[in-house]
Amino acid sequence: MDIEISSYIVLGALLFGIGAIGFLVRRNFLIQLMSVELMLNSVNLLLVGFNRAHASSHDGQVFTFVVIAIAAAEAALGLALAIAYYRFKNSAETDLGDLLRH
Amino acid sequence: MGDSTLSILLLLTVLSPLAGAIVSGAFGSKLPRTAISAVAVGSITLSFVFAAIAYAAIGAGEALVYEGYRWITIPLSGGREVPIEFALRMDALSGMMTVMVTGIAALIHLFSTGYMSEERSYARYFAHLNFFTFSMLILVLASNLPLLFVGWEGVGLASYLLIGFWHSNLAYEAAARKAFIMNRIGDLAVLVAIFIIVQTAGTLDFTEINASVALFDAAAIDGLSMTKATLLALLLFWGCTAKSAQIPLFTWLPDAMAGPTPVSALIHAATMVTSGVYLAARMSPVFVSSSTALTVILLVGALTALVAGLVAVSQNQMKKVLAFSTVSQLGFMFAAIGVGAFSAALFHVLTHAFFKALLFLGSGAVMYAVGADGDAHLDQLGGLRKKLTVTAISFLIGVVALAGIPLTAGFFSKDQILHAVFGVASGEALAAGDRAIEIPGWAGVAALTMLLIAAIATAFYAFKLYLRTFEGEPRSEVEPKAVGRSMTLPLVVLAVGSIAAGYLWLPVEGMEYFAESLRASVLDALPVEGGGGMLAMILGTAAALLGLGIAFGMYRGATEDPLPNKLGKANELLMANLGIDTLYRRVFIAPFGAISRFVRSFDRETVDALFVAIPALVARGGAWAVTRLQSGVVHAQGTLIAVGVLLLFGFYFYPRLSYEVIHEGGSSAILLPESYGTRYRVDLDGDGRYELGAEGFESGPQRIQIANAHAVEGEYRLLIYPADRGADEPIEIALSGSPTMLTERQLGSHYLPKGARGSRPVVVYQSEEGVRIRTNLPDEDGERTLLPGRQTLIGTTRLYLAPLARVRIEAENAFGHVTTETAEIALRGRSAGSRRVIPLPSAGGAR
Incomplete structure (x- = not known):
């Protein structure tokens, strides 16, 4: 079955939109982390999709792996932060962390 | 030594x-x-x-x-x-x-x-x-x-x-x-x-x-x-x-x-x-x-x-x-x-x-x-x-x-x-x-x-x-x-x-x-x-x-x-040294001190207020407003990032159409710039066929020459090149059926005889074969006809009748949105560069 590039783009955009809106709307640290993961993966999907459209090169796939590695690192760091944050604030509400305000 | x-x-x-x-x-x-x-x-x-x-x-x-x-x-x-x-x-x-x-x-x-x-x-x-x-x-x-x-x-x-x-x-x-x-x-x-x-x-x-x-x-x-x-x-x-x-x-x-x-x-x-x-x-x-x-x-x-x-x-x-x-x-x-x-x-x-x-x-x-x-x-x-x-x-x-x-x-x-x-x-x-x-x-x-x-x-x-x-x-x-x-x-x-x-x-x-x-x-x-x-x-x-x-x-x-x-x-x-020190103090130092004190107070109370205090206040107010954005809350700041990204997208993909008309080497051309995601289509003569992009939109940069053949039938622009203003950019006059009077300012006043000042000496109006020019100046022919693409002299001022092209430019942005603009361009033509005087068909002829 041959899937149109536009399908990839639409799905990628949808996923990215869900992730972005989730990140902006939800207040929970873990949920926001998940939203970031979703955005990263939507980009991965696009990269793979475009690589399919331009099958002569493998740049898209290679780059996907790089993104996955970065996402893993980010998740590890993010979760560590989440734990530290919870210990500090006794809550996972990110709105409480406003020490860097003006 | x-x-x-x-x-x-x-x-x-x-x-x-x-x-x-x-x-x-x-x-x-x-x-x-x-x-x-x-x-x-x-x-x-x-x-x-x-x-x-x-x-x-x-x-x-x-x-x-x-x-x-x-x-x-x-x-x-x-x-x-x-x-x-x-x-x-x-x-x-x-x-x-x-x-x-x-x-x-x-x-x-x-x-x-x-x-x-x-x-x-x-x-x-x-x-x-x-x-x-x-x-x-x-x-x-x-x-x-x-x-x-x-x-x-x-x-x-x-x-x-x-x-x-x-x-x-x-x-x-x-x-x-x-x-x-x-x-x-x-x-x-x-x-x-x-x-x-x-x-x-x-x-x-x-x-x-x-x-x-x-x-x-x-x-x-x-x-x-x-x-x-x-x-x-x-x-x-x-x-x-x-x-x-x-x-x-x-x-x-x-x-x-x-x-x-x-x-x-x-x-x-x-x-x-x-x-x-x-x-x-x-x-x-x-x-x-x-x-x-x-x-x-x-x-x-x-x-x-x-x-x-x-x-x-x-x-x-x-x-x-x-x-x-x-x-x-x-x-x-x-x-x-x-x-x-x-x-x-x-x-x-x-x-x-x-x-x-x-x-x-x-x-x-x-x-x-x-x-x-x-x-x-x-x-x-x-x-x-x-x-x-x-x-x-x-x-x-x-x-x-x-x-x-x-x-x-x-x-x-x-x-x-x-x-x-x-x-x-x-x-x-x-x-x-x-x-x-x-x-x-x-x-x-x-x-x-x-x-x-x-x-x-x-x-x-x-x-x-x-x-x-x-x-x-x-x-x-x-x-x-x-x-x-x-x-x-x-x-x-x-x-x-x-x-x-x-x-x-x-x-x-x-x-x-x-x-x-x-x-x-x-x-x-x-x-x-x-x-x-x-x-x-x-x-x-x-x-x-x-x-x-x-x-x-x-x-x-x-x-x-x-x-x-x-x-x-x-x-x-x-x-007391004959009081000379006191004298100098009173005559020179005291007035100088008074002037200095005045200058200092002027500097502090007027100059500093106008050019230091007020700008500082503006800057501080602006800074206060901007720092309000720095809330420290993750989702609020994230929203700002999202808004910024959207604005950038808008900047790049907003349908924009910019072009430039250049006249050089005796011909006119349109320059279309390179622009991210924008592609163009151009119809030079308004006949519905595209001279550029007949097969589909094309991306910039593009340069399209306009020939006299692309001009609209029966529409002209009168270009005036007054000698005292240099011949670089002419004054462009749109013509219509009713007579137009050319003012002294447009013609360049320096050549006119003193008596003719303010007397509106030149009248032009459109006729069937071109434009008729009538002057009441003493040493000029009374009336003459100027054909399109030709020029004539009144005194030292050169008049050129330019054919008018109506060019339709379409630009398509990355999302397929098309913007259209019509440009009216007076074609300077080949003969505009020369100073050759065209023989006139009027009764008096060229003397």
């Missing part, structure tokens, strides 16, 4: 004190005092030795020149250049000054090692003193005016630094500033003089200036009788009144006594203050070119001598008496210059340097002995002769020399001056070289009278100073300290000089060299025939003895000073 080897000595003479200044100034805090003393005294002594060797080597009329390097090149109009070299030149004049400066400076450095031995800033003191000597040597050895000016400023700076040496005392600091500022007033005049010399003579080298004095006989300002020589001499003298403390700029010198006493001796008595005399002597040919300037100098000098002499009479502090005495003696020197007796003035510079340095150092020794701070009050001295025998005897020698008692140095030099002034007063004709000098006799008489009174006053205050300090009963309980050998040795040497220096002038076998070479190095004004007589000497001696007699009569055995009672109010006035 050859000349080149000898000339190096000049450089060494100058650099040795500089090296001393650098060592003491840069490393002084790490060196022991003995090392600093050795460096300071050693460098000056070395300098003295170099200078003496060089001076001994030059004969009368000869000069030793050290050529350094090209320092400045001043370009003049007409391709000429004025080179300014770093070059040192020693002739008899600068040689005498150099030896005198280094010799006296060496003695005073030696004296200072004793006098300043308890001073904390010992190294700073010697660094400044060495730097002063360096500057003074640059001043006297400079071979051109700008280099002299460097030294001139350098000694001013050193003087400032040393007057304010004890700068924690605010009064001393104020005295330093006063000296500095008054000297700047004089420097202004010297600078202007330098400018005039460059402009007139095209050189700044002393020898060349003095060789071209004839140029200065031209009028300074057209229509004024003042010559450039007069202006120059007066400007230079103005500079001298500041540096050499003459009326009206002399009030800084008495205040300058705030510095350490050896400084007063070196700078404010023996050397720096004589640099005005030196400058005048250096440029003596310029000064003798102007009898007017000489008269002014004579009167000012004599008046200064008189006023300062009288003021000195009433002073009752040692250094104050000596300070006013210095001003007075400088007045004598300038009176000598005023009658063109430069060599006499210089001789007095030399003898004065000896006895005034001696007197200052003597008073320094007294102050050291009694522990006086700042100045020694005469009412608290007395009877010091028994304790300070060497000091007292040498001081007495200085006093005798200052008073001009016969057979002392001061006698000989003062006699020279009085002799010269007496000549003018008695109406002798003077001439310098082949140039007659006319100083009015009354000026000579007035000057001689003032100088004689000043001479009486001089002898009086000199002996008053000695008697009140060393004779009588002690008026204070203080037990005087012993004065060390480092201080008495210079006193003895200077005392010997105060007697012996006078004999340099006598025509004794083997000694004439000094006077002869000095006379040869300046252009003296001499009596045309014989001249002389002993009367001047008799008058001078009588004046000195009279003053001495009065002083002895008044102070012998007196414990109280009887002068205040005898003079009453006059004494108070003299004590």
